[in-house]
Amino acid sequence: MVQLLTPEGERVAHPELDPLVEALSREELQGLYRDLVLIRRFDAEATALQRQGELGLWASLLGQEAAQVGSGRALRPQDHAFPTYREHGVAWCRGVDPVNLLGMFRGVNHGGWDPDEKNFHLYTIIIGAQTLHATGYAMGVQRDGDVGTGDPQRDTAVIAYFGDGASSQGDVSEALVFAGVNNSPVVFFCQNNQWAISEPNEKQTRAPLWHRARGFGFPGIRVDGNDVLAVYAVTAQALENARCGQGPTFVEAYTYRMGAHTTSDDPTKYRVSAEVEVWKHRDPIERYKRWLTTSGTADAAFFEAVEAEADELGRSVRERCLAMPDPDGTAMFDHVYAEAHPVTARERAWFTEYQASFEQEVAR
Missing domain, CATH: 1.10.287 (Helix Hairpins)
Known part of the structure; x- marks a missing residue:
């Protein structure tokens, strides 16, 4: 498993991926932390809004922030992302207003943003269907000649997000077949949070998920999904390979769902609290904060400013959500x-x- 930061926040050397991280500026490294904190604050506010009857449902990303922010920031403007219904962090990275994510869950619109404007597709509720959409889009990108031209402003990659549970769906296997056969410029980004609603991984597969790529004729890789630097580097490399015409990659981001599958779920019915406690010590935000501090990349004033911005975001999201007009x-x-x-x-x-x-x- 690829890891650049240990759970204690210590840097791990990786000769192949280190240059990608070292190319990030101080502001970009700080920006990753800002993304992690703000999207967690937004997620907490959305959960509270649902509990107070303002949203019909909410799918929390608690614990998966690094997987989403790391991969989202690896995308170029011309790349296109196909999410599930939980990719709030990726939406944030693509410039989607967080309040627009709430419209569907509040029942006032059918999505709330223009997929063409942000190159971020609408949320997909049907499990695994977005992988077929992404593969088809990637095949279209190929046929448009926007792969392997050598022009960094033109060459395009597609990324499909899905969970470990979706990997058991036939749609995902079909997408992998089409992508492999056509050498399509698509990255399959599986957030393995270890629970397909109430079913653990061992009831879904006997082999690591990233091994599946071999059977479809393209590479797979497992990355520590709670390590934002590792996720960024692995995804950036996979996307660049796709843009250059080297075909698809399967990325398994090994992470953990800290909360419920959705607000209609009670995880205490199927998993023990001791397991959750273990993963709390692998928190992606605390891990990254420790590294930023020890490396001298950020100071106390920066962290305080981010916390203040997070509080303001929470207030703004609540006010604007409650002000959403009901449709006819x-x-x-x-x-x-x-x-x-x-x-x-x-x-x-x-x-x-x-x-x-x-x-x-x-x-x-």
Whole structure:
């Protein structure tokens, strides 16, 4: 497993990947910490909003911040990301307003951002389906001639995010087949948080997930998913290989889901608290903070400023979430078909009449 920072925050040498990290400026290294702290604060606020009845559901990323921020910051502007429903950290790195992530979970929109504007696809609820979308997009990038040109502003890679549970889905295997056969410029980024809802890894696979890449004809690699520097370097290398025409890579980010699968889940029913306590000592934020401190890359004033910014983000997210306007009920009939359709027209008319009946009752 590739690791550049130990859980104690000590730097581990890696001749092949060290140049990628050493190329990062002081501001960029500090920026990774800022990303980690702010996205955790946003995630905590979203969880609180759900508990208070302001969101219907929330899928927390607690514990997986380094996997998402490290990989997200390795992307170039022209690269395209295909997420699950938990990639809040990647969305942050792609410039998506955090409040836009809440719209779908609040039930006021169907996604909230333009995938073309941010090169960040809409959240995918169907487990594993986004890997097929990503592979198809990558095949299109190939056919457009945007791979292996040598132009860093043009050459494009695609990244598909999914969890260890999704790796058991047929869609993922099909995506791996197509990507391998076509040598497509796609990185399969599996966040192995060790629990597919309530099923542990040992009930999903007998071999490490990254080994699966061999059977599809391309390389796989396992990285410490709680080590933001290692994730950044491994993903940056895999993406560059894709852009250069060297085909796909399977990256297994070995991490841990600290919280529930979603706010509708109770993890105490299927895992012991002692396991969670062990992983608390591998916290990705504390690990990175220790290295920033001991290496002299950041000081107390920097950390205090980030904490203050995180508090302000939490306040802003709450206020703007509560201010989201509710859509008109008939909006559910919009865009079902590309053109007007008699069935949805009848349903819209019935629903409009049904809504009006309540107003008539109040008037009486």
